[in-house]
Amino acid sequence: MSIKLDVIDRAIIQATQSGLPLTQRPYHTVAEKIDIPPEVVMQRMQAMLDNGVIRRIGAVPNHYSLGWNANGMTVWDVVDEHIDTLGQQVGALEFVSHCYRRPRIIPNWPYNLFAMVHGRNRDEVEVKTVQIAELLAPHCRAHATLYSTKILKKTGLRI
Template sequence: MDEIDRALIVATQGGLPLVARPYHTIGEQIGIAGEEVMRRMQALLNGGIIRRIGAVPNHYAIGWTANGMTVWDVADDKVDELGPLVGALPFVTHSYRRPRALPAWPYNLFAMVHGSSREECSAKALEIRALLGDACRANDILYSTRILKKTGLRIGA
């Protein structure tokens, strides 16, 4: 990562130009050759700094109108064993262990599920519940009712 990589990130974090030769257009914007843009983007991709390049859909607009953040209070000595199994369920799109914020928030395992209806999401939550078994002491599902912002990363120029 150097200043040129940083300039590349600032130039592309909002999206790629919709022109025939987008990498060349970016090169013109930041003052390097298109070939250099492609070489650096490939290096950022190989290094995991770029997770992927492509389309980010609005879930609601493509039919996934129920989006539930399922949250679980899982015994501390079981969560690291069970977390990967929850993450491996085909319908879970993200899964993390996070700290509790007691007393307001007892949950330490988060897993996002999506569906065309809340019934579909709650059926998926039941599968997670079954997998967690006795290690789960409490759970909830927080449905999103509005996207307030979805711009993604924005670092300063």
């Protein structure tokens, strides 16, 4: 299901994708910038929140600045017939922030389950990774943890 956006929605997205203005009336500031009445800006943004075009309006922290220094993308080669059940269970672990099924690319990449695990250091990530390994144990053939060592870019969506 895809939501149809018109020129007003697109103007609002373009005016806010790099950030919401830090002014007392931020939606009015957006409205002035794109020359649309503030009531319309607020009504459209509320509608986009309601239909999921906007996931949320809020702060995106730099997890390194907050002391979350170890960021491990754990990847797993899980038997196809069990991946959907097991993926749900891995995604439900409180320390997993993102969890997806993705295609294998044989022979270069055998892994089909991705779970992001964060910790203050790598030991913390490894303790958590062991819990995932135990959960997947009988149906997992291989796994790896890819630690991030540098953010090369983090701008988010631009349309």
